Amino acid sequence: MPRRTAIDTTRRAPRTQPSLTRARILTAAVELADREGIDGLSMRKLGQALGVDPMSLYNHVRDKDDLLDGIADAVVAEIEPSSDSGGWKATLRGTLLAARRTMLRHPWAAGVLESRVTPGPATMRYMEIVLGTLRDGGFTVDLAHHGLHVLGSRTFGFSQDLFDDKAEPIPDTAQLTAMAEAMAADFPHIAELAMAVRHEGGLGGCDDDVEFEFALDLILDGLQRLREQADDPDRSQVERSLTA
């Protein structure tokens, strides 16, 4: 059984409606961070904002890191993915711009998201959507995988990974298969990716060097194209649209 990352709330229904909830704590924490910045978010101030002893928070939150995990995921949950019907490109553009709007609403969020080590459910959902858009748009698993990385690290800073094997004992093939099957229901495309990655050499992880060079070459090639288009003014659509 996988160790629970947060407080175990699965035992039984509480006898009475508890005054404090993880949800209530998280929304208050997001508000506090919005108001005073991420450095202004302390357990004491948060407790005060909720009219509660700071230590009471620890009944719903493992530690401050768990709290940060929570509010990071809460912010990602605010993103409203685009449902543009004009093809994968327009859809993705809309989703990414929506993500950016959300990040601008919570300026501290990108930073804490970058520092998280494990994605929460909303972050998984977001990745599933981006991945699904690419796959439905005709991308191979491999290319969609790279796409997820470039697009992710652009908006937030996904550099570490879903299937990072540095921390945990190396997951063997059986474990990975089990993980993938468990995810298949909620996150089919992520599961598909997990299976594919499993088959490749990079057992259980993404090669960060490869992702970096992929993004770098994508950018350099793109810049080269724009430079050549600028030489030949007839074809400069992107340039034009930017300076318009």
Add this chain to the structure above:
Amino acid sequence: MPRRTAIDTTRRAPRTQPSLTRARILTAAVELADREGIDGLSMRKLGQALGVDPMSLYNHVRDKDDLLDGIADAVVAEIEPSSDSGGWKATLRGTLLAARRTMLRHPWAAGVLESRVTPGPATMRYMEIVLGTLRDGGFTVDLAHHGLHVLGSRTFGFSQDLFDDKAEPIPDTAQLTAMAEAMAADFPHIAELAMAVRHEGGLGGCDDDVEFEFALDLILDGLQRLREQADDPDRSQVERSLTA
């Protein structure tokens, strides 16, 4: 006279060789951060590592933020830019990979670099080199500017800007011109960019929204090209991109 951002060391030579120097402090801080992570870097531990009272550090460092400014710039100074003679693309590729190698050597560095608000001299030098490579490669000032942003935010997280006018009182044209002239000697390409930006509408700042969309479209276009190459390697790409 521009307000000094750190301790003023310009007055006169110290009477005797001071046991503590900003340089000594910075290298010790980098070592400490490498060894214990960025959270392990405290003024107390740093003082202990140097065999000195923690408060003595404040004679060479305004506050901890100034210390972070210092070590961030010190890390950037470690980057050895490529001198590849195979054209702008190869040169840039080499420089960016060198930057990445340096960042991997100091895993905490990307994070603190992102949180800095003003680039130090080494960071300026690095930007000057990237900008110069693009300009020498035939890029317009405008496109080189965009390029600097995409490449920068890929490696570290330059999202805020050199000429950010949010914090300071709006610099008027005269001030900006003076800034540009002062920089011209050391950073000709950055100065050129500053002048160009001054002429445009975006008085004294870069529009972050524009940069985001530029990068987003660069990536989306790149992914589309790769997808089409996978579909049909023979067919002309330009032809396709026009009908897309």
Add this chain to the structure above:
DNA sequence: TCTCCATACCTACGGTGTAGACCTACGGCG
């Protein structure tokens, strides 16, 4: 020689995250 002042040191304050003991009130059960 005297004075000045940059540098290093010291104490102390208000903040942080959180361990561990305590209290309290409710649901389940004999």
Add this chain to the structure above:
DNA sequence: CGCCGTAGGTCTACACCGTAGGTATGGAGA
């Protein structure tokens, strides 16, 4: 009905943090 186990809230206390403000010192300039 009455007892008990326990989850959830509280309190105290500890170790650590950044750093304001005061003090001592020793070489350089007058």
